[in-house]
Amino acid sequence: MEKVYSRTRMIQEKMVVGFCPGCMHGTVFKLIGEVMEEMGIADHSALVIGVGCSGLALEYVRYDATTAPHGRACAVATGVKRSNPGTIVFTYQGDGDLASIGLGETMSAANRGENFTVIFINNGIYGMTGGQMAPTTLLGMKATTAPFGRKAEEHGYPMHMCEILNQLTAPYYLERCSCNTPANVMKTRKAIRKAFQNQIDGKGFSMVEIVTSCPTNWGLDALEALRFLEENMLKEFPLGVIRDRSKEAN
Amino acid sequence: MSRVFMKGNEAIAEAAVRSGCRFFAGYPITPQNEIPEYLSRRLPDVGGVFVQGESEIASINMVYGAGQTGTRSMTSSSSCGISLKSEGVSFCAAARVPIVYCNMARGGPGIGTIQPAQQDYMQATKASGNGGFRMLVFAPSTVQEAADMTYAAFDYAQRDRNPVLILGDGVLGTIMEPVELPRMRSEEEVAQLKRELSDWTLIGHDPDKGRAFIKPGVWSTKGQEQMCKDNAALYDSWEKDVQVETIGLEDAQLVITGYGISGRIAASAVGKLRTEGLKVGFIRPKTVSPFPYGAYEVLDFHRVKCILDVEMAIPALMIYDVRLAVKDRCPIETCLHAGGEIMSREEIIEKARALLAK
Numbered sequence: 078m079e080k081v082y083s084r085t086r087m088i089q090e091k092m093v094v095g096f097c098p099g100c101m102h103g104t105v106f107k108l109i110g111e112v113m114e115e116m117g118i119a120d121h122s123a124l125v126i127g128v129g130c131s132g133l134a135l136e137y138v139r140y141d142a143t144t145a146p147h148g149r150a151c152a153v154a155t156g157v158k159r160s161n162p163g164t165i166v167f168t169y170q171g172d173g174d175l176a177s178i179g180l181g182e183t184m185s186a187a188n189r190g191e192n193f194t195v196i197f198i199n200n201g202i203y204g205m206t207g208g209q210m211a212p213t214t215l216l217g218m219k220a221t222t223a224p225f226g227r228k229a230e231e232h233g234y235p236m237h238m239c240e241i242l243n244q245l246t247a248p249y250y251l252e253r254c255s256c257n258t259p260a261n262v263m264k265t266r267k268a269i270r271k272a273f274q275n276q277i278d279g280k281g282f283s284m285v286e287i288v289t290s291c292p293t294n295w296g297l298d299a300l301e302a303l304r305f306l307e308e309n310m311l312k313e314f315p316l317g318v319i320r321d322r323s324k325e326a327n
Numbered sequence: 328m329s330r331v332f333m334k335g336n337e338a339i340a341e342a343a344v345r346s347g348c349r350f351f352a353g354y355p356i357t358p359q360n361e362i363p364e365y366l367s368r369r370l371p372d373v374g375g376v377f378v379q380g381e382s383e384i385a386s387i388n389m390v391y392g393a394g395q396t397g398t399r400s401m402t403s404s405s406s407c408g409i410s411l412k413s414e415g416v417s418f419c420a421a422a423r424v425p426i427v428y429c430n431m432a433r434g435g436p437g438i439g440t441i442q443p444a445q446q447d448y449m450q451a452t453k454a455s456g457n458g459g460f461r462m463l464v465f466a467p468s469t470v471q472e473a474a475d476m477t478y479a480a481f482d483y484a485q486r487d488r489n490p491v492l493i494l495g496d497g498v499l500g501t502i503m504e505p506v507e508l509p510r511m512r513s514e515e516e517v518a519q520l521k522r523e524l525s526d527w528t529l530i531g532h533d534p535d536k537g538r539a540f541i542k543p544g545v546w547s548t549k550g551q552e553q554m555c556k557d558n559a560a561l562y563d564s565w566e567k568d569v570q571v572e573t574i575g576l577e578d579a580q581l582v583i584t585g586y587g588i589s590g591r592i593a594a595s596a597v598g599k600l601r602t603e604g605l606k607v608g609f610i611r612p613k614t615v616s617p618f619p620y621g622a623y624e625v626l627d628f629h630r631v632k633c634i635l636d637v638e639m640a641i642p643a644l645m646i647y648d649v650r651l652a653v654k655d656r657c658p659i660e661t662c663l664h665a666g667g668e669i670m671s672r673e674e675i676i677e678k679a680r681a682l683l684a685k
Contacts, residue, residue, distance in 0.1 A: 087534065121531030123539075125392070136546070139534035143395055143422070143541035146414050149388040152380065156392025157529055159376045160350045160400065164531045182388070185381035 085110030087119055087139050095133050099299025101256045101289035105198065106134050108256075108266045109167075113140065116273060122165040125154045127174035130204040134169065148179025151186035151195065158193045165276055167194040173203045176212040176236050183238070190247030190281035194272040197238060197284055200291040201310060208294035212236040215313055219296075239286050239319040250275050250283040251319040257290075257306055261316070280322070288314050330507050335470045336361035336500040338508070339429060339493065340369065342474040343401050345509050346481040347517040348427070349375035350400040352389035354382055354408065357441040358497035359431035362403040374514070383408040387415030387428070394424040395541055397524035399481050399517070403429035405497075406447055407438055409455075416490050417456030421543040421554070425484035425524075427477070429493040431500035434667040442667020443497030445587060448644035451494045452616040459555075461562040464492045464616035465570075468591035470504035472613070478509040483568070485520065487561055494615060496639070498588040498669065562617075571619035572611040575601060579608025580630055581683050582623075584649055585637035586612045589670050593637045596675035607679055615645070623652035633682050634659045637675055641665035 087110030096102045113119040122140050126132055128147035135142050141164075145153040150168035158166040175183050175197050183195070202220060203209040210220035210227060213235050217226045227235075239251045250272060254265035265287055272283035288310050292302035318324075333341070340362045343351070351370060353363040363379065370377045376393070380386030386402045393400040404412060409430045419426050432447045434440030451464050463483050467473040473495060480491040512520075521528075532538045545551040572590075574597055576582065585593040590611035597609040608631075610622045623634075636646045636659055643661045653659060662678045664670050 120533040123529045123531055135540070135542075139538060141529050141531050141539040143392075143529050143539075144418075144543050145391075146388060146418050146543075149384065149391075149415070152385040152388035153392035153395075155378065155385075156350065156352065156389035156394070156400070157396055158392075159378065159389075160393035160398035161396040161530050164396070164529070181381055182385050185385060 085114055087113050089137055089139055092137050094137055096130065097293045099290060099292035099302050100130070101287070102131060102134060102198065104256045104262060105196065105265070105287055105289070106137065108262070108269055109196065110138070112266060112270045112273060116270065118165045118273065121163060122167070123157055125150045125157060125166065125168045127168065127170035127179070129171040129174055131169050131171050131174070131198060148174050148177070149182055150174065150179065151182040151191070154193045155186055155189070155191050158191060162192070165273060167196060167273070169196045170198065171204065172197070172199045172201065172211045172213040176238050184242070184245070187242045187248045187282045187284070188245050190249070192276055192279055192281050194276050195282070195284040196269065197286040198289055199238070199286055199314060200289045201235070202291050202294045204291050204294055215309055235313055237314065239284065242284065243319050248282045248284065248320060249280040249322045252321070253286040253288065253314060253316050253319060255288040255306065255311065255316055257303055286314075288316070330505055332503055333470060333506050334361055334501060334503050335473050335495065336431065337365045338470045338474040338506050339477045340365040342477040342509055343427065343481070344369055344373060344375070345511045346478040347399040347512045347520050348401050348481060349373065349517065350390065350393035350398045351375070351402065352378040352380045352386040353402050353404065354380050354386050356405045356408040358433060358443070358500045359403050359405045359429065361500070362429065383411035384415065387412035390426050390428070391415050391419050391424055394419065394426040395529040397521040397528040397530070399485070399520065401427045401429070403431065405431050406433045406435050409447065409450065413456035417458050417460060418543040419490045420456065420460035420462065420558070421458060422541045423488040424541070425488050426490045427480045427484050427493065428490065429477070429495060432494065432496045434665065440667040441497070443588060443639065443669060444665055444667055445496060445589060445639040446644070446665065447494070448615065448640060451492055452618070452648070455492065460558060462490050462492050462616060463487070463565060463568060463614060464494050466494045466587045466613060466615045467499060468587050468611065470499070470502060470506045473499055474506050474508060485524070489561065494587065496588050497667070565617045568614065569617050569619045569621070570613035571622045572609070572613060573622055574609035575606070576608040576610070576626060578606050579626070580606040580632050581635060581679055582608040582610060582626060582631055583635045583637060583675065583679060584610040586615055586645060589637045589639050592670045592672055593675055596672045596679065599672070599676060600679055605679070605683060618648045618652070620648070620652040623649065628656040631657050632685070633657055635662060635675070635679055635682060636660070637662045637670060639664050639670055
């Protein structure tokens with residue numbers, strides 16, 4: 078029989094991953110691995126990972142990797158990429174990392190048009206630390222530090238990072254995806270590939286935001302979490318291309 | 328060798344380039360601005376990269392990233408800006424990423440003053456970030472020393488895979504003096520220095536042949552404990568790297584001690600007192616970490632009546648290390664200034680005379 082699909086070689090073999098059931102980190106790392114293999118870039122790539130559940134992935138992947146201090150991945154990636162431009166550099170950051178503590182580093186790297194790729198995982202909550210409120214937590218959504226739910230008058234509103242970065246001139250490509258359906262998984266795969274290609278072509282800053290679920294800290298089972306994501310998260314964070322300079326007339 | 332007339336900050340910057348520094352990120356703060364300004368012009372000439380970071384935090388993290396590629400990398404700041412860098416420095420020490428950084432210190436605590444001071448001694452030598460790591464810390468007292476120590480700092484950083492700190496102050500940064508600049512390393516030498524590290528650096532490796540995996544922490548407690556033990560073994564190996572300047576310890580009845588700019592002013596006072604026939608000795612730690620405890624150990628405490636600790640810091644800070652060295656074998660007096668008030672030679676001389684007359 079012809080082999081039509083195999084597990085990406087960019088994830089360690091015989092590895093039992095520590096992500097919770099229903100979490101989408103595993104899916105995204107699978108997609109990244111597949112894209113790297115497809116593009117033949119794994120032997121000159123470097124992952125700069127943020128702090129949070131995402132950090133677990135350092136142990137699972139097979140390519141070069143480092144950990145940034147919480148929020149600083151875009152600054153670390155700036156140093157890695159600028160001092161070794163031939164390396165394909167990407168950050169992988171959660172919402173607390175990228176949009177709260179690291180907002181300044183994210184905005185400034187985007188504004189400089191740094192030529193690396195950002196994979197932004199938005200699940201509306203702090204996962205590893207146990208369900209605290211994030212900048213992307215929905216109004217009314219409960220968190221361990223917002224036990225009565227997020228209130229606009231007290232906590233402000235969810236932040237939309239793609240739209241915020243879209244106010245800057247330099248970013249080249251901003252797309253929001255999800256991994257809630259097979260079709261959306263394939264769209265996410267395509268977006269990741271495009272973001273890497275932009276970097277190879279020297280186009281500058283690309284970010285793929287992926288709206289994901291956190292069943293554990295949302296207090297839902299995996300299927301309920303998917304439903305919550307579709308009915309609530311995707312309303313607040315609509316999917317689609319926010320900016321693609323390659324589609325604009327020169 | 329080329330002899331030029333240069334500001335301390337610029338000599339540090341030029342020495343860094345000559346040593347092979349090809350990446351600098353920094354954020355404006357007085358009194359160190361000539362370092363980033365100079366490098367923004369100079370680094371592009373040699374194929375290096377200058378980035379003005381959006382903050383001190385971003386800048387140290389850019390340097391943490393660049394250092395991980397094996398590129399000789401540096402940042403600089405002053406006092407409160409150094410506090411902001413402390414998390415990143417701790418990550419460099421944990422992940423064993425070689426970097427060099429400079430603190431051209433000013434008055435403190437808080438925003439303090441923009442004038443020279445030595446209030447950051449403890450931060451520089453004992454706790455430059457969380458986690459109990461150590462660094463080699465060089466304290467130059469002249470522009471020449473600043474250039475030489477900066478040049479060597481990159482070699483120490485690479486040798487140990489550890490951050491190295493140049494602890495200066497506003498006087499040293501802004502004073503102009505003649506300086507013999509160290510030899511410019513060729514592009515091939517600089518490239519070779521980078522290649523030497525390529526087995527662990529974050530440049531992309533074939534996953535089938537083993538990847539680079541840079542860890543500022545370890546998931547397992549046993550693994551983290553082992554990391555701490557490995558680091559401690561490195562710190563223990565630094566006894567050989569201690570540098571100290573001494574004068575007249577063989578007959579001294581009074582020993583004046585100070586580092587950096589205070590040390591230089593104190594040395595001048597010692598010279599004057601000795602020409603008057605007074606038995607005054609001098610100890611100037613050139614490395615303040617590790618501290619030259621041994622230099623005080625050789626003193627004859629039957630003869631030495633007193634140590635005079637000279638610092639531009641209130642309360643005195645280096646005095647804690649001097650006490651550890653002296654172990655109550657003689658009294659320790661102080662001559663201090665703070666807040667940007669600069670030590671004068673005359674007040675050291677006056678204080679020394681009074682102590683000898685006791």
